[in-house]
Amino acid sequence: MFSVLRRVQKGHRKKVSSGRKLGIITKDFALYYKAYKLLSERGIPVYHGLPGDPIPLDVGIVLTSEEDAKYIDHPVKVVVRDDAPLEKYIEMAIALLGSKGSPEHIVIGIDPGEYPGFVVLSNGRILNAKNLKRPEDVGSEIKFFLNKYSPKTCVIKIGNLGGIYLYRILKSLVGIKARVEIVNEYSTSFKLRKTSDVLAAIRIAMRSGKEINVEEELNRMKIPDGVLKDIQRKSRLISNGRVTISRELALRVALGELSINEAIEVMLKKKDLRNSAPTRGH
Structure with a gap:
């Protein structure tokens, strides 16, 4: 075990002006x-x-x-x-290590993914930065910061490469009163996605995007058939070939309503009920 350092020696370069x-x-x-x-x-x-x-x-x-x-x-x-x-x-x-600023106007950057990168900025200062546990947590996290800071304006900027995760994030934003923009990641943070979701979210927050209506965007988006088939394939692998979940359950998994293991349990219970049901004529 080593002792806590209260002071450090000065580096060769000039220290950052913020003093933090x-x-x-x-x-x-x-x-x-x-x-x-x-x-x-x-x-x-x-x-x-x-x-x-x-x-x-x-x-x-x-x-x-x-x-x-x-x-x-x-x-x-x-x-x-x-x-x-x-x-x-x-x-x-x-x-x-951002500069000081009043949170009258905040920008929230989101890098879509299984564990979304999430940052809150105000006047160049980063108020919060983290990875969330699931896409559905984005909406509640935004509500928390809106209640905490009560900003005059809020812009939510989301990367466009999230696929099904983008869909799930947008669902969590329904009812939140804020400007929502989709940012083209091909020209911003695409190369950073493999190293840091939070860094990508910072880049997204600092770029201009295209404003969308969340409800209209959700109605326009469709979950690709290939995504559902891939979830069904994974269910067969995870269950060691015992069951393949239905398309309806695969859709619920894609939307984050069920985990794939929960969907497998539902199918196994249905299978057990069918097998235990009495045969007609006996």
Whole structure:
């Protein structure tokens, strides 16, 4: 175990003008050492602590490991995973050290996916950044921030490459009073999608998009037949060939109403009922 660092030496470059610190909160000494070295080279003020320690108010962003993240209570966490070099996460953390600003106007950027990237910006400052657990959580998350900040205006910007996940996100936005735009990701964050959903969401939030009516867009969109067939194929594989879920259940899985395992259980129960039903004439 190593001690908590309250101060760090100055880097060779000039420190960022905001004066806010970047916190490295982790028990992983190797991660701390590598991250501290990269941040010091860039002149970023650093605070180091352990999961569970009180985090000073001047720590604007927390960099941590996937194992430690669940023990850290902070609104903006950058969780380092093995899917990209550490430098990418350092880049993200530095980008999140925003300038001061009043949240009278907020922009919400969303990178569609199984675990959507989600950011809230105001006047160039990132108020929150995270990955959500499922597409359906986007609507409730937006309502939370609208209630928290009561902004005069709000623009929701969503990437256009989400497929079925985009559909599920749009469903969660029904009834939310805000301007909604679809942003062409081919010209913005497409290359970032493999390394960071949150970075992609930041890029999306900073680009202009095409305004849409959510209800009209949902009526226009159709779930591709290939998506439903792929879900049925996966159900057959997961159940070891015991059952293939129906098209109706596959649609509910695609819409996020059921997990594929729940749909398999429904089909198995139906199959058991059919097998246990008495045969006519006996």
